[in-house]
Amino acid sequence: MTGVVHPVPAWVPNEPPVVDWQGHALDCEGCENLALRDTGKCQPGHACVFDRYAKRIDRFFRWNPERANDYLEHPYFEVRAVASRSAxxxxxxxxxxxxxETVRLHVALRLPQRLLAELRHDPDREVRIRVAQRLEVNxxxxxxxxxxxxxxxxxxERLPIALLPKLARDPDREVRLVVARRLEVPALLALLNDPEVDIRRTLVARLPVGLLAEMxxxxxxxVRWELAQRADDALLRRLLLDExxxxxxxxxxxxxxLETETRHG
Incomplete structure (x- = not known):
């Protein structure tokens, strides 16, 4: 973006005050980025690495990504976090x-796989969520x-099917529901007596018809109503006596x- 002059924006109502990360007034005259103002790539109240407002910090690094490496040790976490996107x-x-954790979250989005694995046990759940989304399945x-x-x-959702049975006994319903939607027979039978109705209904929808009688x-x-949607003739006659x-x-x-379909071949 060298040589591009960005127009100074009009004042935006309800935006945070123009102060540094400690709440002090910004001193542009003594700023190390003063020369950038001549090209419009640094603008007080709009794009400034020393501003407290994250959007203004972000705008500064989008206009000056080559400066990101210089601010990875800045004392303000927002500066480190935003700089990590371009560093x-x-x-x-x-x-x-x-x-x-905000900094580590941004880092988790960019780390190569060999380093990303080291964040599997990060103390913050949001960081670990990003790791689980990006980490190689093995x-x-x-x-x-x-x-x-x-x-x-x-x-x-991402584990290879062969490793999925490990989560069939997970204490959380949402996790087991994902397992029920992905596992194949015979491993799927491990959920046959799951305490959650939705999970057993999922099994009825996925098990081979020949294995449905026990349900x-x-x-x-x-669950029995779901069973009636897939059952064969013999099982349906049992369900005609359901309570x-x-x-x-x-x-x-x-x-x-089924009888109509049989008559019409």
């Missing part, structure tokens, strides 16, 4: 254990025991449909 990747190593298994359910859910004894009528009217009706309708 050389090899310079991000020093920010992997930054005391502020390194994900170690995050299957993460204390945060959402991290484990992301792991369940006819499920205590939840919703729940909705299940009996669903079985009757499907049985009539």
């Amino acid at each position: 050389d990747v090899f310079r991000l190593v020093g920010l992997m254990h930054d005391p502020d 390194h994900l298994i170690e995050m299957a025991d993460d204390p945060d359910y959402f991290v484990r859910k992301l792991v369940a 006819a004894r499920d205590p939840a009528w919703e 729940e009217p909705e299940v009996r009706e669903a079985a009757r309708v499907r049985l009539a449909t």
Whole structure:
């Protein structure tokens, strides 16, 4: 963007005051970036690395990405965080254990895989979420025991099928639901007696028809109703005797449909 003069914007109502990160008035005359004002690439109240407002810091680095490396050790976390977006990747190593989670979050978005794995146990869940989204699948298994359910859910969505049974007994319903939607038989049978109705309904929708008979004894009528949507002739006749009217009706309708299809070849 060398040589481009950015127009000075009109005052924007409700924007934060123009002060530095400690709340002091900005001193442009003594600023190390004073020369940038001549090209419009640094503007008080709009684009300034020393401003407290993150959007003005961000604008400064978007206009001057080559300056990012120089501010990775700035005392204000917003400056370090925004600078990390444009800094050389090899310079991000020093920010992997930054005391502020916002900085580590931005770093997790750019680190190469061999370094990203080191953040699998970061104390902040948002950082670990980003790691779980980006980490190569062969390194994900170690995050299957993460204390945060959402991290484990992301792991369940990305793990190779062969490693997924590890999460079939996860304490969280959302994680097991992802497992139920991805696992294949016979591993899928591990969820047959899951305490959550939605998970057992998912099993009914995915199990081979020949393995559905056991689900006819499920205590939840919703599961048995789901079963009536897929059951074969023999199982449907059992469901015609179900104690729940909705299940009996669903079985009757499907049985009539199957008989009609059979008559018409």
